[in-house]
Amino acid sequence: MYHYSYIKVFAPATVANVASGFDVLGFALEKPGDTVELTVKQEKRVRIVKITGDKGVLPFDTKKNTAAVAVEAFLKSINYPFGIDIVLHKQMPLSSGLGSSAASSVAAVFGANILADDPLKKNELLDFTMQAEKAACGAAHGDNTAPSLLGGFVLIRSYKPLDVIKLPVPEGLSCVVAHPHTEVNTGDARKILKKEVSLSKAISQWGNLAALVAALYENDLSLLGRSLMDVIVEPVRSLLIPGFNRVKAAALETGALGCSISGSGPSVFALCANMNSAQKVGSAMEESFKEAGLECDLYVSMVNKKGPLLLEKK
């Protein structure tokens, strides 16, 4: 009845917030990301049968694992008559500010949709990944799942109702992510923010975000660089990341267009005009983290325009 009974899918890590776009903007990376294998089973239930690369940290409980939550909600919505076994290969650090839980749920639901012969469009899958985020972190955020699913830069204008806008990506735009080996708890990262901000800083922030959107449409990398400015969240959250100021300074000195915190950290991202520049900037950022006493993982890639990738089906 259906074409495939097995599928293997990759979904990318993402940088949420993007300096001036706190809580409303994110973009996808070429790497790292998660790979998921799905196998159709007669028994009508969803199971996590294996997880690799997570050092035993992630839950097998289908009410808590984002891949399972997303797939279960999706299968229910389309009345799929079978069950699915999920094998989850974590190929990126957890709690790193790179949208790890989002990459898993996006890969899983993207794959499940193909197994069901594509009943839904890509953007119709977003809701299931947001339900998964809610199960995993208590809030139905979409600034990681939307870019992981849709690729490129994605703006979330509003959650109620959900209003998601895909933005253009300047040719060649590349990204460095440095993930220092330290932990920032997402809850702490949120608690440290004040509930009130000064109107003048908010104005500066929305001026920068509006200009960032214009820069993407205009292909204006200089304007993009000037707009990657966060006067509200970065000054507070950067306190939780040892060496942040030196790392950022090193990135800008070696030619990065802009540099800020990825998601709620501790990863730090820099956007660059091309891969050559990104390689140089990456080395400088790594060196600066070392000077602050931190080893880091370095990921250098183009901005990902496509989202999830089908690796194998049978």
Next chain:
Amino acid sequence: MYHYSYIKVFAPATVANVASGFDVLGFALEKPGDTVELTVKQEKRVRIVKITGDKGVLPFDTKKNTAAVAVEAFLKSINYPFGIDIVLHKQMPLSSGLGSSAASSVAAVFGANILADDPLKKNELLDFTMQAEKAACGAAHGDNTAPSLLGGFVLIRSYKPLDVIKLPVPEGLSCVVAHPHTEVNTGDARKILKKEVSLSKAISQWGNLAALVAALYENDLSLLGRSLMDVIVEPVRSLLIPGFNRVKAAALETGALGCSISGSGPSVFALCANMNSAQKVGSAMEESFKEAGLECDLYVSMVNKKGPLLLEKK
């Protein structure tokens, strides 16, 4: 030595703030606006020799009149060897939230630049109009002068340094401005705003503004309408405009894309898909102001893409 000794110029009124773009966004109207006549004089000084249409309210003092301040600063910067006499025809209401002082300074400096055989580009004239705004209202705002000078929608990312971005205008986009016969003091309109805003509202505001910019580039009028949402300033300032809620409801019910306060009010603007729609929306807004006991001036025009207009030179 110079080509012309007399010039007559029109510069348009403007809508600043544009709902979600408080303090950073504005656009120009086809009408109303101000007309200025400039005549070159041997004596090296700037004079306001006549003002019409202001009911005697505007100053002749060249340190206070925005047209004179802008022209004086401009002439000084280029070492112009003559003086200029200015006749100012106010063809729009004062203190109405339509950038009246900006239209005067823009018309004057745009004309003076032509009299001097165009030594500066249009965007290089912006600084002089902002100096004039500072003389008139104490703050060097540019969200009226920039769109009046450059035409279309203009975003001001930052003032220090000045960073101004011209945005595209969807074909046919039209505007209604209803100016009710009541006064809102600009100072009061600013004082009534809180210096702190909630982070969650600020996020909602910058999500809307970012989407508004995307909508202009995408020519997406539906998204433009959804983005014309101000959760921070309009709820407070609208208290100063009798009947605002009814006027806004009437505009939206008759097909406006969005409706909010123009500048610091009391004028209310609505953006519409075309002139036909704008005519209908305008009548409904006028009717609603009447029900609230206020007469109003109604201006219906396309969004002005060009800025100032040369009317005559000799």
